[in-house]
Amino acid sequence: MPLRTLESLGSLAGKRVVVRCDLNVPLKDGVITDDGRVRASLPTLNTLLNQGARVVVVSHLGRPDGAPDAQYSLAPVAQRLSELLGSEVAFASDTVGESATDAVSQLSDGQIVVLENLRFNPGETSKVDAERAEFAEKLAQYGDAFVSDGFGVVHRKQASVYELAQILPSAAGELISTELDVLDRLTESPERPYTVVLGGSKVSDKLGVIGHLLPRVNTLLIGGGMLFTFLAAQGHKVGSSLLEADQIETVKNYLTEADKLGVEIILPTDVVVASKFGADAEHVVQSADAIEDTPFGSSGLGLDIGPETAERFAGVIASSKTVFWNGPMGVFELEPFAAGTKTVAQALTETDGLSVVGGGDSAAAVRALGFEDAQFGHISTGGGASLEFLEGKRLPGLEVLGW
Ligand SMILES: Nc1ncnc2c1ncn2[C@@H]1O[C@H](COP(=O)(O)OP(=O)(O)O)[C@@H](O)[C@H]1O
Numbered sequence: 001m002p003l004r005t006l007e008s009l010g011s012l013a014g015k016r017v018v019v020r021c022d023l024n025v026p027l028k029d030g031v032i033t034d035d036g037r038v039r040a041s042l043p044t045l046n047t048l049l050n051q052g053a054r055v056v057v058v059s060h061l062g063r064p065d066g067a068p069d070a071q072y073s074l075a076p077v078a079q080r081l082s083e084l085l086g087s088e089v090a091f092a093s094d095t096v097g098e099s100a101t102d103a104v105s106q107l108s109d110g111q112i113v114v115l116e117n118l119r120f121n122p123g124e125t126s127k128v129d130a131e132r133a134e135f136a137e138k139l140a141q142y143g144d145a146f147v148s149d150g151f152g153v154v155h156r157k158q159a160s161v162y163e164l165a166q167i168l169p170s171a172a173g174e175l176i177s178t179e180l181d182v183l184d185r186l187t188e189s190p191e192r193p194y195t196v197v198l199g200g201s202k203v204s205d206k207l208g209v210i211g212h213l214l215p216r217v218n219t220l221l222i223g224g225g226m227l228f229t230f231l232a233a234q235g236h237k238v239g240s241s242l243l244e245a246d247q248i249e250t251v252k253n254y255l256t257e258a259d260k261l262g263v264e265i266i267l268p269t270d271v272v273v274a275s276k277f278g279a280d281a282e283h284v285v286q287s288a289d290a291i292e293d294t295p296f297g298s299s300g301l302g303l304d305i306g307p308e309t310a311e312r313f314a315g316v317i318a319s320s321k322t323v324f325w326n327g328p329m330g331v332f333e334l335e336p337f338a339a340g341t342k343t344v345a346q347a348l349t350e351t352d353g354l355s356v357v358g359g360g361d362s363a364a365a366v367r368a369l370g371f372e373d374a375q376f377g378h379i380s381t382g383g384g385a386s387l388e389f390l391e392g393k394r395l396p397g398l399e400v401l402g403w
């Protein structure tokens, strides 16, 4: 079934429309360091505002624990949205309380409010269906219709993504439609060789997709926080690096399966090992099979792929016809550990084939390192979401919109 698009909702003039965006932007000391996801939400919001809808924006930011936590407030995001729209954006200091109710009731046609972080409420991410449904009912009181446009969360079965879409007349926004157009090209008949580059820190989330990706790709390049579980699976010690010890057996199976399928999984041969997590840490380039043999011993932690690995990855990317990349190769936010991510990004900009970068931090990384969006085939706002899409999974946030 085709995805229900905005047009299916008819004219929304004068109607209250709840819009689920993914405004989960990186923040440093309360300042947005990359506003890509806010910009990506503009087409749908402008379409609705121009129609004269009363727009109620909901989003999560970070992973707070189901209770208010000032460091995850959406207030700076509402401010940035106002600057980008060039008009006033109201902000409610709660999600379904008095402030939200007042702010929504005061909206006139063509006006917009951002409600506080959805994940300040335990119902949003609850594992109990009835709790999510109850929270969705509360959100539904603010809308006559629902537009789902947070592509980065369509793989999450959460109240504002799934249950809310079942309560109100609902459709996908323009961002979701655009994202799916590009990602469809990667799933239907990707030009080969097809390479997927994986890194980042959401290791347990993303290790799970590898099994499903293996039959679809020619080569997998593994960097970022994910690489240490692979090294451990090969029997190497990884010091204090990020490690998912309970995934080691699964990773061993991936390595065997890849052999059977003739898929190459390329692991780093060298790693940048640091004395601690910080920009001022001492650091050395070390062979990936001897991470603990540095002056930092078992307290050393791998924070980037090494230069030999980065060059090897760049070579594979250059000779690929389709490349999808999710997850920075290292802690790019700290200058000493940004080189691997930069080399990989540069290689993607130089490939003749289709290059797609996915993920909030990956997109932020390429921009922070000085690349332009136009140098890539597509920059997706969703990392986990696009990976799960590419592995052929049914995504709850899309299924509920008819897909
Ligand atoms: N070796 C590493 N150890 C710890 N964190 C890492 C490492 N490599 C990359 N990261 C971190 O991964 C984070 C991004 O991961 P993730 O959220 O999975 O990516 P995305 O948002 O693009 O999907 C970045 O903040 C980066 O600092």
Ligand SMILES: O=C(OP(=O)(O)O)[C@H](O)COP(=O)(O)O
Pocket (backbone or CB within 6 Å): 022, 024, 062, 063, 152, 153, 156, 202, 358, 359, 360, 361, 381, 382, 383, 384, 385
């Ligand atoms: O940043 C996000 O995903 P991504 O890091 O996979 O791109 C989305 O906002 C989803 O956030 P979540 O992984 O906390 O559900």
